[in-house]
Amino acid sequence: MKIFRTIEEQQNYSKNEKCENIKIALVPTMGFLHEGHLSLIDKAKEHADKIIVSIFVNPTQFGEGEDYKDYPRDERKDLEVLREKNVDAVFIPEVSEMYPEGFRTFCEVGELSNKYCGESRPAHFRGVTTVVLKLFNITKPDIAVFGEKDYQQYIIIKKMTEDLNLPIEIIPSPIIREGDGLALSSRNIYLEKEERIEATVIYESLVMARKMIDEGEYEVNLLKGKMNELIKSKKHARIDYIEFVDSRTLEKVEKVENPTRILVGVWIGKARLIDNMEIKP
Ligand code: PAF
Numbered sequence: 001m002k003i004f005r006t007i008e009e010q011q012n013y014s015k016n017e018k019c020e021n022i023k024i025a026l027v028p029t030m031g032f033l034h035e036g037h038l039s040l041i042d043k044a045k046e047h048a049d050k051i052i053v054s055i056f057v058n059p060t061q062f063g064e065g066e067d068y069k070d071y072p073r074d075e076r077k078d079l080e081v082l083r084e085k086n087v088d089a090v091f092i093p094e095v096s097e098m099y100p101e102g103f104r105t106f107c108e109v110g111e112l113s114n115k116y117c118g119e120s121r122p123a124h125f126r127g128v129t130t131v132v133l134k135l136f137n138i139t140k141p142d143i144a145v146f147g148e149k150d151y152q153q154y155i156i157i158k159k160m161t162e163d164l165n166l167p168i169e170i171i172p173s174p175i176i177r178e179g180d181g182l183a184l185s186s187r188n189i190y191l192e193k194e195e196r197i198e199a200t201v202i203y204e205s206l207v208m209a210r211k212m213i214d215e216g217e218y219e220v221n222l223l224k225g226k227m228n229e230l231i232k233s234k235k236h237a238r239i240d241y242i243e244f245v246d247s248r249t250l251e252k253v254e255k256v257e258n259p260t261r262i263l264v265g266v267w268i269g270k271a272r273l274i275d276n277m278e279i280k281p
Contacts, residue, residue, distance in 0.1 A: 014140040026141035031055040036184035061127030190271035240265035
């Protein structure tokens with residue numbers, strides 16, 4: 001497994017592979033890898049010959065007072081896991097390599113970036129799209145895989161790729177959950193014992209809404225009200241947002257009539273967790 005810490009090394013590797021007509025997949029990550037990330041690698045292997053994983057905790061997607069400094073990191077273990085997974089190359093740059101003195105340029109996908117997660121994290125998606133565009137230019141993938149857990153991020157990156165005519169196919173990969181339903185996330189490590197138990201309420205609220213819809217309840221206000229009630233019944237939970245949106249456009253809907261995503265952001269203690277579920281009425 002090759003390990004590249006500079007942009008030049010990574011670009012040279014990717015250029016050479018492309019000369020050989022090799023299909024490259026990029027799996028961008030912020031490290032502290034778990035089964036969710038490994039499922040992205042498996043998905044990438046279905047579509048490409050060579051797999052590049054990037055590990056970079058991107059400072060520009062964290063707001064002031066957010067957990068950039070505390071974000072969990074474990075480079076040694078990550079590299080071990082990726083070696084076992086037979087990944088071809090890992091791009092693992094320093095912040096100064098990605099954002100040298102004088103860096104000024106950002107990429108933003110309009111109003112899609114300002115709602116839901118973007119409302120409580122105003123610069124977040126601008127940081128995500130900027131770093132992902134840089135990673136695309138550095139690793140030159142034919143495809144890139146993004147987890148559906150960050151559904152808004154997946155839609156925004158797809159839109160950026162279309163709008164900027166990037167010759168890259170964006171492939172979604174399903175959410176991986178713990179046995180009790182909690183979506184895997186590096187941030188789950190922040191949960192204290194009691195919070196971890198209560199955190200399952202996020203998935204439970206999604207399952208409850210899906211059941212109500214299956215039974216014929218399509219009014220979003222009512223569904224949201226019930227989810228609110230359930231989540232608020234937990235001592236450590238504080239709702240950031242619950243929204244029902246069109247799965248393709250992320251526009252809010254008032255009735256569940258077409259393919260709809262329920263998006264949820266909830267604070268459990270000091271962990272801000274997100275989850276979502278597709279509803280096909
Ligand atoms: O989803 C993530 O882990 C990050 O937002 C990403 C896509 C690696 C960009 O930093």
